[in-house]
Amino acid sequence: MTTRRKFLTTAGVGAAASLAAPAVHAQSTIRWRMQTYAGPALAEHVVKPAIDSFNKIAGDEMQIELFYADQLVPTGELFRAMQQGTIDAVQSDDDSMASPTEVTVFGGYFPFASRYSLDVPVLFNQYGLNEIWAEEYAKVGVKHISAGAWDPCHFATKDPIRSLADLKGKRVFTFPTAGRFLSQFGVVPVTLPWEDIEVAVQTGELDGIAWSGITEDYTVGWADVTNYFLTNNISGAWIGHFFANQDRWNEVPERLQELLKVCMEQSHYYRQWWYWGGEAALRVNGTKMELTSIPDAEWDQVEAAAQKFWDEIAAESETKAKVVQIFKQYNADMQKAGRPYRYG
Incomplete structure (x- = not known):
């Protein structure tokens, strides 16, 4: 590769034009910074496994650096930081990150809207909430990627x-x-x-x-x-989500967008069984x-x-x-x- 690059810098214009494109325009790694609402101990379960999996699969194509609650910005400023591009992505509920949308009040715990963890994905995927959230966040330059059910x-x-x-x-x-x-x-x-x-x-x-x-x-x-x-x-x-700055999302190749969605859905599933099993076990056996x-x-x-x-x-x-x-x-x-x- 070193020899080839040297050749491209010294060869005639015609030769360089025919050979330069593949080497000179090689794509660099896409790098994102994501902040979660969760502190380190909780993040070990609610987001880190999904990000670790994504980074492992994406390899040199894309890497996400994960930050914990209040590490880069206070949780109440997460939305603005993402909207402005200070950070690229967020895991949070709408309520905690002070989202300026019509649906913010429903994030986190809207009283008695959900009784069980499976209520949330059904509401989003079969009762129309996905479309409403996507539309609301598109108005403010943010991509709503995925919604999931978390703990009571x-x-x-x-x-x-x-x-x-x-x-x-x-x-x-x-x-x-x-x-x-x-x-x-x-x-x-x-x-x-x-x-x-x-x-x-x-x-x-x-x-x-x-x-x-x-x-x-x-x-x-x-x-x-x-x-x-x-x-x-x-x-x-709880109703929680993954979001991204819309421009940063648009820069990601479609295949990696799909990988992000898959890893985030896996994160929601992990949380469902982790919380569900823990709620019962700790009520019965916790001391x-x-x-x-x-x-x-x-x-x-x-x-x-x-x-x-x-x-x-x-x-x-x-x-x-x-x-x-x-x-x-x-x-x-x-x-x-x-x-x-x-x-x-």
Whole structure:
């Protein structure tokens, strides 16, 4: 190759023109920077395996450098950084990254929209949410690549929660929309960097966390600083996504775009069984947190409030109304499907 290149620099114009193209225009490795909402311990499960697989398969054609929560930019600035091209791709929910779209309120935990992890891919792939998300993000220069179901939303607290009254005054780290909904029950939503949560619970700055299921509580260390796990949840599955800067996405060859999609879908599948199995195993065999419950008759008040909340959101815009209607139709269909296929 060295000899050939030397020849091309010294040979006549005609010879150089006929031979130069393959060597001189060889494509360099495409390099992306992706930041996840997750800290290092959680990222080991929720994104790193997929990125490692992609990098291994793509080889010299493309490599993605993965960064963890708040490493390059604060999580609340992820969308803007991606839109501007400061980073190339993001793994997050719409809510946490402060996406300026009509669908942002539905990211993360929209109360009681999903009961089980499989609800999310069905809603996106069969009930039309994929098309709505793609359209909304195209308006702001971002490619919505893939949506997946992740863990449920439960309270992990220092003091036991056995009634709605026990929620009053509790300072809780949670998602923006979840916090907006829960505040009517006296919860005080607190926003902090993800990596600061464990210490904030230890120092008393936080009374608890409504961010995840029990699998995540054990994985990231929150089970070490909280004493109780509330079995009632406000959502059975988080809605999270992979996104990319639209221009960066367009620069990637179609074959590698397809590989990205496949690896991201595999990531969603990994999360489904990892969370699902962990939720059961740690409730049964875990030793760090005592399980508590709010009686169904009382928890019905929360579910009724969620339906009112849905209607309030639907009144805000035509797009939001369309998404809420899809949630209503889907939940009605699942309720009719009944046992043994479906509980709820």
